[in-house]
Every structure is written in C-alpha cells, then in structure tokens.
Amino acid sequence: MDEAALQRLRSAFDPERFRQQGHDLVDRLADYLGAALTRQAGPVLPWVDPEGQLGNTPSISEDAGPEVPEIVGDLLHRAFHLHDPRTLGHQDGLPVPAASLAGLLISTLNNDPSVYETGPAVVPIEVRLLRWMCDELGFPGDAGGVLTGGGSLGNLTALLAARQAKVGRDSWTEGNRPGEALCVLVSEQAHYCVARAVKIMGWGDDGFVKVPVTDDFRMDVAALPGALARAREAGRRPIAVVASACTTATGTFDPLPEIADFCSEHDLWMHVDGAHGASTVLSPQYRSRVRGIERADSVVWDCHKMMMTPAVLTGVLFRNARHSYDTFRQEATYLFEERPDEEWYNPGNRTVECTRSGMAVLLYTALRVHGIGLFRDYVTRCFDVARSLSDLIDASPDFELAVEPDANIVCFRYRADPGIDSDRLQSRLRQKLVSGGSFYLTEAELDGNQFLRCTAQNPFTGEQDLCDLLDHLRAEASALEERSGTTNASGLAQEG
Ligand SMILES: Cc1ncc(COP(=O)(O)O)c(C=O)c1O
Structure with missing residues (x-):
C-alpha cells in the first residue's frame, strides 16, 4: 500500500x-x-x-x-x-438525550457483548438491566433473559424456548418431527411477527390458531377452550398461548390472569408479547392493566417503544432463566464452550444474533442518569395524553372512538355524512394531515372498518395539540365532503 x-x-x-x-x-x-x-x-x-x-x-x-x-x-x-409534539403516529420511541449520547459512545467503542471478552464492561450492564426488568415484571429471583434486536426477534426467541420446554425432547437439536404439527394459540389482534415467528419455525399457517376477540379487541378467554379443542381435533399440538400486552392496533391488554389460569390448567407455555406495553409495569397509576404478567413463562419487552431508548433494544425475559439456556445450544469453539448454563457472561449462547451492539448501555445510561422515576413518569404521562385525546373525542359528536384506550394508543374516526364512504374519508384525512406536515398519525383497520390511529409517545404533546388535531381533521373533512358532494353524491370513492 x-x-x-x-x-x-x-x-x-x-x-x-x-x-x-x-x-x-x-x-x-x-x-x-x-x-x-x-x-x-x-x-x-x-x-x-x-x-x-x-x-x-x-x-x-x-x-x-x-x-x-x-x-x-x-x-x-x-x-x-x-x-x-404533533407526531402521534407509530410506536417509535422518543429517545431521551442521555440515551442518544450513549449511542455515540457504543458506536465508538463497538464492544460486542456476545461474549464477555469483547464486551467486558457491557455484559455486566446487560445483566444488571435484565435483572431490573425481571424485578419490575414481578418475576422471581431465578428469572433471567437476554437482550435482542427488536420485538420480532424477541418473540421468535421466546417461542423457540417454549418449543424446547414443552415438546418433551430436544427440539433444538432434532428439529421439527414429521407429523408433530405444533402450534400456538394467539389472539386475532396479535402483531404479525408472531405468525412470522411460527412460520420461521416451520409450522406454516396452521402453526397459529387464532383466538377470537371480544368487542373491545381483547382475547376472548371464553373462546380459548374451543380453540384448543379445534386445534387438537385438527391433529395439532398446541404448546403455548401468546397474549398481547398490549395489541398494536388498539393498545388493548389481553386478560393476563385468566390466560395464566388457562395455561396452567392445560400445561401450556404462557408468552406475553409486551413489546409495546410491558413498560406499563413502571407506572403506579396504570400498572394494574398488566396484572398477571408476572405469571408468564416469557415476556418480550421493547425498550425502543416506551422506554425513551433509540432503536433497537428488546428484553426477552423468562420467569425461569434456565429456559433461556435451553435453546440455541451450539458448538462454536472459537467463541464459547457448550456449557451454556455455566456461562451467563457469554450471552451470545442464547441469542439469534452473533454480533450485537452494546444496546444495553443506551437504557442503562439513561436509567443511571435520571433514575427509574423518570421512566415511571414518562409512561404515566403518555397514557394520560391518550386519555385526554379520548376524552376530547368522547365529547365531540363529530368523532367516535373505536374503543376506550387501555394504553397510549387511540383509534377513532370522523363520523362521515350519510352517503360518504367513511373508510375512504379516514384515509384521505390522514393523507391530508400527513402530507401537509401538520400532524403525523396512522390508520388501522378494525372489524373491516378504517380508523385513524394515534400513539402518544411524546410527553410534551399538550391539550392544545390534541384540540388542534381534531380541528384540522374537521376542517379537512368538511372540505372533502363538500368537494365530494359537488362532484359525486356517492362519496369519496372517485374523489382524487
Ligand atoms: C405488540 C407488538 N409486538 C411486536 C412488535 C414488533 O416489534 P419490533 O418492531 O421491535 O420488531 C410490535 C411492533 O410494533 C408490536 O406492537
């Protein structure tokens, strides 16, 4: 050179x-x-x-x-x-500056915590963070877990552990057996990544049996016995129930205590997809919404959603840490020995990823700097903002809620004039606001109807922002309805 x-x-x-x-x-x-x-x-x-x-x-x-x-x-x-403060869209977390600065730190040091030797300062930070998360969930002293890159990967990691724990043989080593037909029971409202995880495990479309939801989009626990029976009659073997805490579309918490009872009665693994809502355990005001989470066998908790942490940082937490050692047994003599349970300090034994970023440092830094109290306040405040929005909608005859919000996600729609295509109107309203740059919000289809969807992730979104949001929607709706009325009485279907 x-x-x-x-x-x-x-x-x-x-x-x-x-x-x-x-x-x-x-x-x-x-x-x-x-x-x-x-x-x-x-x-x-x-x-x-x-x-x-x-x-x-x-x-x-x-x-x-x-x-x-x-x-x-x-x-x-x-x-x-x-x-x-007028970004009210997806569940992307608002990084607190201390965590952003830690981002510069970890990308400069680039210490990989997959094995202790390359992440000597980071691995113990992961361990401390995981311990704290387990404690907040109400898990016992022998709980533990791993950090991974996102809720989708987290759900896959947990379901692999569920399979290993429930099939009664070493499924990790042997793989799926022909004719074994394993499956999980999962709410109709679960995030699509659960189905994706099941497909990655090779169980196909029949690997997830959908459990209907009640009118408020909660898993209908009364339908669980029927779903279990149907799966068995179809020759499948259910090994787990996946509960959502909360769902992505409406932010609804499944009834965890009843699901836990059902799982113990039928010897099923209880997995809670708490990607969005596990952080609710931090809020003294709202914690009751996740009552029963402490009975789960595994929980996925995304810190890049409700923990002010830059993407991505996900905890996969097991009520019994042993389960996090049972999957991914791998011989890679250049990295670790095949005695994973004696090697808590080499987390790469227990994650899908080999190289990982020092992601734990992001949240750990913010927690050390600000204390846990800031995070309790953050979750509470975001839920309060959503509650304010739903109160405003309740008080506005021209809007309707899809469901009372449990969390910081609110689905609602503008009540269209008769003869107007309401679904199309909601989509056009969203497009107008988003492309105009005044607000950012999303949409969700619920029971075949289109709704506007807001996630309150910014603690500085105020009452005035929320009033202005409804006013902007009103103004755009009247303009669209007026134009539609003059061009085509049948509504917005042809409206450009
Ligand atoms: C309930 C739920 N589970 C899982 C995921 C997927 O998480 P990630 O985007 O971190 O992969 C999401 C994402 O929105 C979610 O809301």
Whole structure:
C-alpha cells in the first residue's frame, strides 16, 4: 500500500477531526432538539414522494466527498421529526438525550457483548438491566433473559424456548418431527411477527390458531377452550398461548390472569408479547392493566417503544432463566464452550444474533442518569395524553372512538355524512394531515372498518395539540365532503 493510502486511513481516524466534527454534531443536534420539541423544525414530516427522496439522496462514490457536518445538515433537513409534539403516529420511541449520547459512545467503542471478552464492561450492564426488568415484571429471583434486536426477534426467541420446554425432547437439536404439527394459540389482534415467528419455525399457517376477540379487541378467554379443542381435533399440538400486552392496533391488554389460569390448567407455555406495553409495569397509576404478567413463562419487552431508548433494544425475559439456556445450544469453539448454563457472561449462547451492539448501555445510561422515576413518569404521562385525546373525542359528536384506550394508543374516526364512504374519508384525512406536515398519525383497520390511529409517545404533546388535531381533521373533512358532494353524491370513492 502506498503512503498516500495509509495517510488517508490515518486522516479518517484523526482524533482532532473527530473532536471537531463531534462538537459540531452535538451542537447541531441540540439545536435540532430544541426546535423539534417546540415545533420549530418545520413540517412534522417534510413530505417528498419516495422517488423524489431517492433522487435527493447522493449516491456513493470512489472519491472523498463532503465532511460529516454537511451530511448531518442534509439529513436533519429531510428527517421525520419524531420529537415534534404533533407526531402521534407509530410506536417509535422518543429517545431521551442521555440515551442518544450513549449511542455515540457504543458506536465508538463497538464492544460486542456476545461474549464477555469483547464486551467486558457491557455484559455486566446487560445483566444488571435484565435483572431490573425481571424485578419490575414481578418475576422471581431465578428469572433471567437476554437482550435482542427488536420485538420480532424477541418473540421468535421466546417461542423457540417454549418449543424446547414443552415438546418433551430436544427440539433444538432434532428439529421439527414429521407429523408433530405444533402450534400456538394467539389472539386475532396479535402483531404479525408472531405468525412470522411460527412460520420461521416451520409450522406454516396452521402453526397459529387464532383466538377470537371480544368487542373491545381483547382475547376472548371464553373462546380459548374451543380453540384448543379445534386445534387438537385438527391433529395439532398446541404448546403455548401468546397474549398481547398490549395489541398494536388498539393498545388493548389481553386478560393476563385468566390466560395464566388457562395455561396452567392445560400445561401450556404462557408468552406475553409486551413489546409495546410491558413498560406499563413502571407506572403506579396504570400498572394494574398488566396484572398477571408476572405469571408468564416469557415476556418480550421493547425498550425502543416506551422506554425513551433509540432503536433497537428488546428484553426477552423468562420467569425461569434456565429456559433461556435451553435453546440455541451450539458448538462454536472459537467463541464459547457448550456449557451454556455455566456461562451467563457469554450471552451470545442464547441469542439469534452473533454480533450485537452494546444496546444495553443506551437504557442503562439513561436509567443511571435520571433514575427509574423518570421512566415511571414518562409512561404515566403518555397514557394520560391518550386519555385526554379520548376524552376530547368522547365529547365531540363529530368523532367516535373505536374503543376506550387501555394504553397510549387511540383509534377513532370522523363520523362521515350519510352517503360518504367513511373508510375512504379516514384515509384521505390522514393523507391530508400527513402530507401537509401538520400532524403525523396512522390508520388501522378494525372489524373491516378504517380508523385513524394515534400513539402518544411524546410527553410534551399538550391539550392544545390534541384540540388542534381534531380541528384540522374537521376542517379537512368538511372540505372533502363538500368537494365530494359537488362532484359525486356517492362519496369519496372517485374523489382524487
Ligand atoms: C405488540 C407488538 N409486538 C411486536 C412488535 C414488533 O416489534 P419490533 O418492531 O421491535 O420488531 C410490535 C411492533 O410494533 C408490536 O406492537
């Protein structure tokens, strides 16, 4: 290699360059944070169609290009402003600055906690964090788990453990047996990743037996015996019930104590997909909604949803830690020995991933800096904001709720004039607000009807923001209904 090439490598790692650009980055991000939190960063989503956005994105070249500040500036200019109090869309968490700073730390150190030797400071942090999460869930002293990259992977990890625990043989080593036909019972409202996990395990569409929900979108526990019987009659062997705490679409908590009773009676594994709602255990005001979670065999808990942590950080927690050692037995002599239960300090034994980021540091830092109380307040506040929105909707004759919210997710719709295609109207309303940049919200289809959907993730969303949201929707709805009335009496179906 010639000297010029070596010099280029040295320059890329130049600590002074890093210092200067790092200071600039933090300055820009601090300004950005201040602006976004006070709605000064521009439209909530500076809408550009995907093709246009791709066109605005410079391609990669052989030669050196702009410095980091220029790239940061461009990205901030085009970003979706999650910190804007009028972002009320998906369940993406609002990272607390202490966790964001920890992000820079972990991506600089890049210590991999899959094995102790490459993550000597990070592995114990993971262990402390997991212990704390287990304690908050109300799990016993011999509980434990792992951290993984997202709720989808977390649910797969838990279901692999369920299979290993319930089939009565070493399913990890032997795989599925022809004719064994395992399945799980899962609510109609469960997140799609549960079905995906089942398919990854090779059980196909029949691997998840859908349990109907009640009118308020809760798993109908009265339907569980029937679902179990149907599965058995069809020659399948149910091994687990997957409860949602809470569901993605409406934020509804399944009745965990009754599901726990059913699981103990029928020797089934109880898994709680608490990707969104396990954080509810932190709120003294709302904790009762997850009563019974302490009886689960496994719980998935996404910290990048309701724990102010940047994506992704998921806990897969087992009431009995032994189960987290039983899956993924693997011989990789260059990494660890095949004595996983004696090697708590090598978490790579127990995760789908080999290399992982030091994700635990993100949340651990924020917890150490601010204390658990901040997180209790955060969850409570987000649920309170959702409650305020649902109260406003209840008090507005031109809107209706899909269901009273349990959590910080609210589904509702504008009551369309007779003759107007209501489903289409809701979608058009959302498009109008999102493309106009005034608010960000999502949609959900419930029982075949379209609803608007808001997730309150920002503790700074105030009453005025919520009133303005309804006013914006009203104004757009009248404009659309008026246009539709003058062009086509049958409604919005042809409206452009
Ligand atoms: C209930 C539930 N489970 C699982 C997931 C998937 O989590 P992730 O996006 O972290 O993979 C989600 C995501 O929204 C969810 O709401």
